[in-house]
Amino acid sequence: MRRFLWLFLLFLSLLCVAARLKDPYSILGVQKKADGQEIKKAYKKLAKLWHPDKNESPDAEKKFIEINQAYELLMDPERRRLYDTTGQTEEQPNFMRQHIGKMSITFKSYQNSIVLLSKKQPYLILFYSDWCLACAHIEPIWRRLYEELEPINFGMATVHAGHETELARKIGVKTVPYLIMLLDGHPYHYTEPSLSMVSSLDFIRSKFPHKLVQRITDENLETFLNGWMDNKVRVLIFGRLDIIRLRYLTVGWEFRERAVIGYVQMDRADTDSIRQRFSVSNKVDTLLVFHEDMHAPVASAAMTDLPYPTMKDIIEGNKFLVLPRLSSQSVFDALCPVENVRSRRRLCVVLVTQDDPAHDPSRAALREYASGDQARERDRVRYTYIFREKQVEFMNALTAGSGSPVETNHHIVILWRKDQNHLKYEWLEGGWEVEPEKHNTSREVLKETVQRLLHSNQPMTYETVVQELFDEHAQGIVWRIINKLVSVQDYLRDNITQDDIVPAVSIFCTVLFIVAGGYVMSYLVKLEEERISGSQTTFVDQNGKITPVPQLRIHELRGETYNGLIRLLKPGCRTVVVLCDPKTKPKLMPKFHKACWPYRKNKTLMFAFLNIERASAMEWYKRILVLGLPEPRDLNINPKNTIGTVIALNGHRKYYCLYHAKHPESIFGTAPTPGAPETENLRRRHGHSSISGDFMGFSDNDSESDSDVEAGDARKDSVASDKPLLNYYSNILFEDQLLEDLSNWLDRLFEGTTHRYHINYWPDWPGK
Template sequence: MQWKGLCVLLLVAAVSTILGQNIGDPYKILGVHRRASLPEIRKAYRQLAKEWHPDKNEDPNAESRFVEIKQAYELLSDTERRQAYDLYGITNEDDHMYKQRHDYSQYGRFSYDPFEYFSTHFRTQDQDITLFHKLSVTAKHFENNILEKSVHTPALVLFYTDWCFDCVRSATAWRRLVEALQPLGVTLATVHAGHEASLARRFGVHGVPSLTVILDKQVHIYKEGLSSLPRILEFMRWKFPYKLVRGLTDSNVDSFVSDFEDNRVKALIFEERQSIRLRYLITAFHYRDRVSFAFVDLTSRDTQNTTARYKVQRSMDTMVLLKEDSPEPSATVSTNEIPTETLHQLIEANQMLTLPRLSSQSVLDIVCPIEWRAARRRLCCVLIARDAHTHAHSLAQMRTLARRASERIRYAYVYAHAQPDFIHALANGSGIDMTTLEHRIVVIWRREATRIHYEWLNETWPTCVSCHPDEMEEGGAKGEEAIRYHERLNETKRALEQLVKRLLKPTEVAAYETRVQELVDEAAAGAVWRAVSRLCEWSERAFSAFRTHHALSALSVLATVALVLAAGYFMAYLIRVEEESVQRQKEQRRQQNGAKRNNNETQPEMRLHELRAEKYNGLVRLQKPGCRTIVLVVDMQSRVQLLSKFHKIVWPYRKNKTLVFAYLCVERNLEWFRRVLLLSLGGGELRVNARNCVGTVLALNPHRKYFCIYHAKHPECTKPHKRMSRMTVSLGGRAADPEAGAFIGFTTDPDSSDEDHYDPPLLLQENLLDGLENWLDRLFEGSTHRYFVNYWPDMTTK
């Protein structure tokens, strides 16, 4: 057999050399999707390797298939090679496109004594760098070992580089950290950030040295220096799962030690401290799936009864392990500081209940281990139950069998409603009705991970509903029905022992065989419950943080902010009360004065001033810089209609303090209007028809000495796209023409020989101001034409 195995290994090596890593799609070979995690890839590899191993498979292509599976697993289990394949399709590690890896063989990592060079010859900084090199790991080792094992074993990983003076200064602190945490079971390693740059970027490491804490595949970066060991340990404490260790007092100890529905052994840690030691916390994290830990503070007055109950000495640390079959401890250890190795040995021997429940795949693997050899098969007797309360006595009777069982026989029970797929597989494989499986016992032999051989016990496990609990116990007073119950129970036990004894023989074959899926993890919480638990965790952690001295500065800042906000709110409240008081007083005065208005109150109106000689200086000559006067030219006939429309158009600008609105009666001030036009146009004589000037709007800028003009016949309003060309012709080409103002439409001469002359339609008086709104928009944008004057002419009084 040994020669045969050696030949297979040689054949595998030879085929691997011939193929030269030229494989197909590794995902298809292993039957996993492209986003599969490393545990899924490992699981698929194990199953395929067992199926296609040349010693077990007689297929002629089994050897090549086995080599192909092995190569696919090696590629996908290496993060860098997997990334190279996903991005570029590279399957050959020696390809010219593949990045050459750094050689770590010279570092001699993971030697028995990593500090053997700390002796009398320790003098230079190079030996400090050698400290990091000793524990340096690759990205592949980090992901395949440290990250995967962090589910049960916490790890501290330091990122460093060669030419880093801060790293050299941190070497002594790192050495103390290794000496303190390595005996507690913490994994410590270093990563060269220069050689493993992709790993450093993926975990957000932007500078060195950088310390990271890895717990349950989560990477937490410690952002402070390495000089303070207590701060690092406190940071680790905060990253452990919420309520990993429960605090016990005399009031809640009974509920804790009597509740085994979580299917875990109870561990009580007794210390003369207010908080549990880190060594026990790390142990609780390692065995949190199998053991429920609680902490008892011996210095508290609320724990005296619990201390006396378990006979704990106050001067020493004590761990007590409890199981469901007895109120007495199943194991106890007491010493000054319990070594981590002792903790592990004691818990490993008592990590399962006397009668465990198949509540997850991990429990099934421990209670019913895989054994493919028939001569060394292990049997697992499983009771199908509904709940612990209904089957309490049946489970108690099963525990008596479990305590006396040999090493090759295990006893357990399973809830039918919690593991429906598992129960369906057993029922379908044997053709039994699902409704008749309650109180039945099935004997299982797990030959492979997904294939089991099993056989049902013909007798149903007996129950006695009307029996008193004392009558169901052995040695107690029994009635007639209780006697019949014990007779049936003894017969069932004998039948089960005979069935187990027969199935333990290597030549015996179980009656049924079926394939099963992985068991459902009953302890896994749903998404909503996880969110609620996380919210409760944050609130309680915040409350706990506020009780420590570290929160003093945070509390002072919060108190200051709250005081400022309260003062601001109080001042706003006083202002609001004062405003309401003033409003009430105004309302009272308004009611007392009746319909009379206070002259000091702002009137919701806009005044239009008449531009005449008495107001000329105030409206034009003495205006402040930046102010403009908007003047409408009217006559007595159109005054009422045009002023009403003008008032409506300029109403939105009433709050603009740089604008003054006025009107000009053209009959009394035609000479002033003609002189303003004449000064801006530069002509000699200008005949102006007063009637044609009605509806003109002047925007005067007294300080800058220019004005903008609006008129319905003005080229700027009639044809905007030809405005500049017409102005050029009118102002430049006809500069000497006394009729130069004709472009405004103020003259009575209708003759024009310009072939580009634009003859607008007939305008009515009510339509003269239709384009004023658009012109005002262009006025405030600065896009209207400006007519400059040397001075503002006088306005005479008639």
């Protein structure tokens, strides 16, 4: 019997080889680009030459049949297209021609399309080849799999292993037929010796993540529904089967970034109270979607057999919370899409908060506002919130404008995206108040502002460029390493034989070494950061006493630090620099430190000092003063007059702001301080204004003796002096007074009310 079967298979193979059609283009002697007229002309010529009635050659009949078959194939557009793409003809064994012809993919389509689609749609891919009897044997199984899985969002594809050898080698296909399942770009190999419906479905089910659909009982229901702070909606599916159906797994896979799916088996004793709580019938399958309110679903569906399209439509329409968080770029794109036409603005109302329970009342108030009458504008207005500490770069871009609040927590910013990176925005006046006596006012201001921006062509106040949002849901390095190790394990199990054990162990040890090295480096970096943060800055006073001051890193601006402190500053960042010399530094630095201390936690600021005794430092200072003047002129710098000057530099936007005790911004238009000494108010109202440029260090006299800065006590002999106070304070300025108003000036700096001296470029540091 075995011998008969072997002879039959050999006969069948010879018969197929004999019947196989060669390349039809070479048979007719035409190019692949040949049109119908060229093919017909070549056919007529060869048919006359090889017609058995006119050609006595013993191969004439066989040749004439090949010519006719080639002509018929190339004149049929569908058969010609099939041959050009797959190499198949009707004379070849056509394994599942009706299915494989339509589902066959190439290496290019696998890389550019299938891998991306597998992030939301699981794919089942079958590798086959010609003359594969086992492939023909599993044809009915594959057809049944297609009928079962395609309606529940499975992608089905086939690959001709002989034509797509690169793809087969990349995935690790060693024989045909070969089945893989593709999830999020990762191929999982079917390793059972035989393929059947039961084994293939078990294989598919086992490759989905373990907790993709969670089983829900009375014990974990509250925890499940209350978990929406992860920014995902909750979906409960009530079913009667003990196993979780594949359609629930595929819908969970598609919406895993926006929804968490729970399965309630209705015939269990520990789920009866859940079914009664939500009035679910035990005769039909039911789907419930929950937002922040765990007591009332926002959408539901009940059917004898929940179809996949119905579940998809319901979840798709309710996949965002009432007040979702801008937690990733994909969420930002979905909630705040680009709309570059002003008359059709789509606004995004964003509440700035922190990941702190103390900020819950602000979020709850905006959530209540968003779920009210304002819902009718949802197609053009979305209400969201953001965690300031997690989206630092995004918030830095929004606070770079002069009108942004100093403290942005509990404030609302209204965004309009002109394109992917550019957006216009306005800050809501007064912030978002939740106290009962102020909340109604905040609601009215928000409503009026949104309506004004929606229904008018009035331009929005500020514009900025933002980078992609940080993905708060991205896996940390530990989980990425674990997933990588799992992938390596799957690969080793599916592809490594006894002969490959040594390379596999080498790969595993290399990964472990990299992980261990990473942990050691992380630990050393942490120790270094703790050492630096624990250190203190010290200053030496005139008596030689060392005074410790809490850490505020103040760098020295010189050639080595110039690029880092100024030229390479990121957008929204500034460096504040005080000018001093070794003699005045012990007096000025504590005052500078005290004025800057409230801003020590602002990551957009850096602080430095400039030693004016360095020739290169004074030369650089002179250059930026010249660049900031409306008309170029020669400057004669008196270094003593520059002592106590504070310059705030915006490296990205190329401008600087100046502070000096004699700067007009510091001494003019300042209201008298209630309760302050009269001498102080006189000094504020009547500064020395007639000396043009003295506050920058300009002077027409080279002599350092002309300096307006005198060492000593600011009020020495002021009471006993008979001189008019105004005249006294308008001609002499003591070192102790130089930074007296710096705190007020810094407040105005961050409010955006100080004068800006714009320059075209940052000059090179002298001598570099």
